[in-house]
Amino acid sequence: MRYSRLAVLCAGLALLLSGCIFSPKKGAGGGGIEPPKYEVPAYPHIVLENLRKAYTAKDSVAYKACFDDRPGAYVGTTQDVVHQTPVDTLYFTDEAEHIAALARSITAIADLQLVPFPVRRADSEDPSWALIQNPVSSLRIDDGQTSYVVTPSNETIEFHFIPKTPDSSSPTDTTWKIIRWTEVLFATNQ
Numbered sequence: 001m002r003y004s005r006l007a008v009l010c011a012g013l014a015l016l017l018s019g020c021i022f023s024p025k026k027g028a029g030g031g032g033i034e035p036p037k038y039e040v041p042a043y044p045h046i047v048l049e050n051l052r053k054a055y056t057a058k059d060s061v062a063y064k065a066c067f068d069d070r071p072g073a074y075v076g077t078t079q080d081v082v083h084q085t086p087v088d089t090l091y092f093t094d095e096a097e098h099i100a101a102l103a104r105s106i107t108a109i110a111d112l113q114l115v116p117f118p119v120r121r122a123d124s125e126d127p128s129w130a131l132i133q134n135p136v137s138s139l140r141i142d143d144g145q146t147s148y149v150v151t152p153s154n155e156t157i158e159f160h161f162i163p164k165t166p167d168s169s170s171p172t173d174t175t176w177k178i179i180r181w182t183e184v185l186f187a188t189n190q
Contacts, residue, residue, distance in 0.1 A: 038062055042170040044130045044161040045118050047178060055112045058103040064096050068162055068177040076181035090181075108143040112136065123160055130161040130176065154187040 036053040039046050047066050054062035068074045069092050076090035102108050115137045123129035136157050139150035150157075160180035167175040 033057075035059055036062075038065075040170050041066070041175045041177070042172045044120055044132055044159070044176045045135075047161060047176050048114055048118060048132065048135050048159065051178070052112045052114050055099070055102075055110050058099065058105075058108070058110060060096070060099045060103045063099040064092075066178055067092055067095055068179045073162075074179055074181075076183075078183040078185075080185040082185055082187060102141070105143055108141065111138070111140045113138045125160065125180070126162075128163060129179065130163075132159050132161070133157070135159060150183075154185060156182075156184045156186065158182045 036057050036059070038050045038053060041047040041050060050062060051066040053059070054066065072091070074092040074095070076095065078088045078090075079085065102110050114135050118132045118135040121131045121133070123131040134152060134157055136150060136152050138152070139148075141148040158181070159178055160182075161176045162179040163174045163176055165174040167173060169175065
């Protein structure tokens with residue numbers, strides 16, 4: 001049988017353009033869980049939503065992007081007034097190490113849930129900052145052997161946000177980052 005050059009050329013082009021069966025399609029799909037989509041942090045509540053998504057996905061890059069990473073700028077504190085324990089102070093590097101440890105663990109489950117409509121207020125530390133009190137409805141970290149649960153009814157949690165302006169990536173010309181975080185345990189479930 002003789003094949004015309006045109007038929008062979010068309011068959012060859014069809015094979016080249018459709019891809020090879022030994023080269024599967026690259027791109028989205030088929031590669032595990034897709035990372036969450038994050039919004040531009042144009043408002044403090046969006047920073048918290050990005051924090052929730054990143055923490056639950058154990059996405060260290062997106063998690064760290066929620067905090068002010070300037071040396072010495074971010075400070076997180078926690079205090080147990082029930083047992084009169086001293087204040088525990090966390091810095092940006094501590095937050096980065098925490099999420100990195102979660103990300104390295106194949107068994108750790110992190111679940112952070114926020115209240116539906118967090119209320120933004122003016123911050124008393126700096127008039128340009130914003131404050132959201134008690135935005136966490138639940139936080140659970142479980143690594144199979146140990147569980148850590150935050151009970152918001154027994155604690156006060158505050159997030160303080162600093163603006164960056166102008167920021168052309170934002171529709172509001174401003175983006176926000178967490179600069180302070182405080183947690184105070186004032187009751188126990190006993």
